[in-house]
Amino acid sequence: MDLFALLAVVLTPKILGTVFLCTLYGAFVGAMPGLTATMAVALLVPFTWFMDPVQAAAAIVATTTTAIFAGDISGAVLKIPGTPASAAYVEDSYRLSQSGHPRSTLYSALFASVVGGVIGVTILMFATPTLTYLSRNFSSDEAFWLAALGLSCAVLVGGPSVPRNFASLFIGLAIATVGIDVAVGHPRFTFGNVELYDGVSFIPAMIGMFALSELLRNAVGGRQSSRLRLSVEPLRQALVTAARQFGALWKNVLRSATGGTFIGALPGAGADVAAWIAYAVSRRFSRKPEAYGRGHIEGVVDGGAANNAAVAGAWTPALVFGIPGDSVTAIAIGVLMMKGLTPGPDVLNTDSAMVYAIFGSFLLANLMMLVTGGLVVAMATQVLRVPRAVLMPIILILAMLGGYAISGSTLAIWIILVLGLLASAMLWADIPLAPAILGIVLGRIVEDNFMVSMLKARGDLTEFFARDIAAVLGAITLTIWAILLYRALRSFIAPAKPQDNPDTTRDTSDR
């Protein structure tokens, strides 16, 4: 792809201005709890009516990129992941900011996101033709294996206790079964509530599990923790620390960004799955895997790089088939189709100006995010100086209104309450929350694709290995499951030596 042609499309005052405003807008909306990247783009749609196609593409791309990063901000500051993509490492980023490093954490995440995004779009530019070929052969078989593989990450993202991780994962999967089933359209576990037919929506579920459980814990903590006024580092020092952290972890960023792009490019697997997998892989290869989930910067950097890279990657199936990788891209591609873009294998020839504009704005938006995102981080971390008695009620009302705003139904608030209580019980029982979230995200995908494949194969399970790509993915998945099972059994038969997992008896729920 011609870099100069690409830059010529976007380096005009109008596009530069649009991208600047939209990165600022995306950063603010993404940083608001309950207002997701999806919502940021949705709110932008009316304005795109008055823009020409290239400008509209630039606006949407810039908003998406920054909103996905800005989701980290409310995650770190309030423990409410702004977008599902930030959920994987919210535990780490929140604890880091609680221990007095909100700014350096977020600046590290910002640097990782920027570099991740740039790597993502670079790969997107050069690999779109190849990926086109690969994903042309994608069916429900492959999607099933990919989601099943994603589920195995539960063991990696959770705590030290294997049965507790599994308990959490299955609780999440159980929540995912609520709603109309895909096989025959029968309502399951809806207790006669018609609104539950669509299932438990993800945003209220996440707000309940992370934010409300934290509020409840704080309420129980009483006045005691109000003395723990949080310190915020000076801006200069935060930037220096972040730069140093980033410098030490550049290999992680490279790995996660590359992986994230490819995961994002697979249909159905968006930025959130990319972040989970990158976090899990990062923990696997880290020298300090035990520090994950307790405020460790490595996972934050890995996840941050991967989800922004995946945002770029998600455009591949969107451009090539009109099948978006995630919900944000779904809205974006819808708008661009109204602007005359025709997704298809020939998109690079037929709509080259628009595609160039998309790639170019991605590059531009990621670079501008350094400034606008940095500005929002500097402002948002001031929130931590606010006393608890002021902050907590505001979080409570924002969490509930944010959940309500998604669907316009009070059911969202009930979901927040029920899952908040569930999460509190899980924390009491020392069961980690992250695998449950993974189960809620992937449960439906696994079941839907399983049923579609079985309908095609008339119930023949061997059909899952009948296709080349599916067979490879299936073999990898089953191998990983076998290893996990073997290790779980071994640790049960021969009791773990103290140095094997020193943390079994430590309380992971507490800060």
Place this chain on the structure above:
Amino acid sequence: MSLKRDLVVGAALTALAIFMIWQSQGFPRIRAMPYGPDLFPRIIAGGLILAAIGIVIEGLRNARRGEATLSADTSTLPAHTAALSFVAVAALVAGFALLLPVLGFHIAAALVVVLAVPIFGGSLLLALIMGAVVPVVLHYIFYSLMRVVLPWGLLTPIAW
């Protein structure tokens, strides 16, 4: 303490699994479909039971080794005050869900904030100030800026 907790957790997970299996008995099957809507709930229920067994075994083993889990109770408040705060926050959420459509978001939000500030250790004066300020700010951010549709409830006659 730790073993008792693990037994409670195991029992709760098993109860959830039994409930899922019992419910899925009633799910319809169609001849054309090789697997029905009951398949995944049953697999998940099986997984829950296995996890429950694992947690109980883990608890037994820890108990035998005499390693007690750290008590999760780090609160400095008396137990009943802590429990009261917990219930109060949960009740606020439930109350908000019930009253939002009736009262409208301005009044409901003001009520929640006024009641929540004392729970988190603030003074009554602070509660009243925040009760007055927060709804205005919310109105501006959610309603004016973001154009999120929020119910006006009692204030519908003066809605704009």
